[in-house]
Amino acid sequence: MLTQQQMELMTEAVARIREEIARAAIQAGRRPEEIQLCAACKTRTVEEVRFSAGLDIDVFGENHVQELVEKTDAGAYLGKPGHFIGHLQTNKVNKVVGRAALIHSVDSLRLMQKIHAAAQRQNLVQDILLEVNIGGEESKSGVTPENLWSLLEEAGNMPNIRVRGLMAIPPAEAAPEETLNYFARMRELQEQARAADLKNTSMDVLSMGMSQDYAAAISQGATMVRIGTAIYGPRDYSQKGI
């Protein structure tokens, strides 16, 4: 059961985040409506997510296929779109294609091919983002900026996917100025890819910025911020065993 206090905290948190989004947008000479709020709701219950769906949140982002399936089947997003933002294993692609309005985390040709094949079978066009390992971290998913171009070219042969843009998670330990630079580099990559005007590619989405750094991401051109902790509070991983 959600307590009255939890509901009040969430309501205030989303209002505060929206104000901060608007402030950061206006400061950067942008319109607040250009930025979508994606609630990163891994480990949150159906009840928490359903309550938050009544607030000023645009989309819900899941990291685990099972949670995406469970929460969409339960109608937890109240008809708002669900996105997949976590690492996607190729053997789970079938459950995500057609269910997630946008897959943020495509970072290999093999994964893109699997998504394309599943989208073809379902006779739909799946929107995806390519995830860039902008900090060059060994342990992180994402393609290198160099390999991004070959993936974009391959996408030109896949009519059942549409590359809507790019996603990144800068290194967690980076100093604020460094993080700002990573966001700026992402914006440059997006601009270059957009200018190349490639097939099956629109490049209108730039998914970057989390609870700690979303204002910085917006200052550099983010069109979608993915926020978890600042909406729902600290995560309790012991609850779900993930």
Ligand SMILES: *Cc1c(COP(=O)(O)O)cnc(C)c1O
């Ligand atoms: C968890 C998560 C977020 C949100 O992180 P917070 O720090 O809780 O805001 C954003 N993006 C991805 C891919 C995540 O896994």
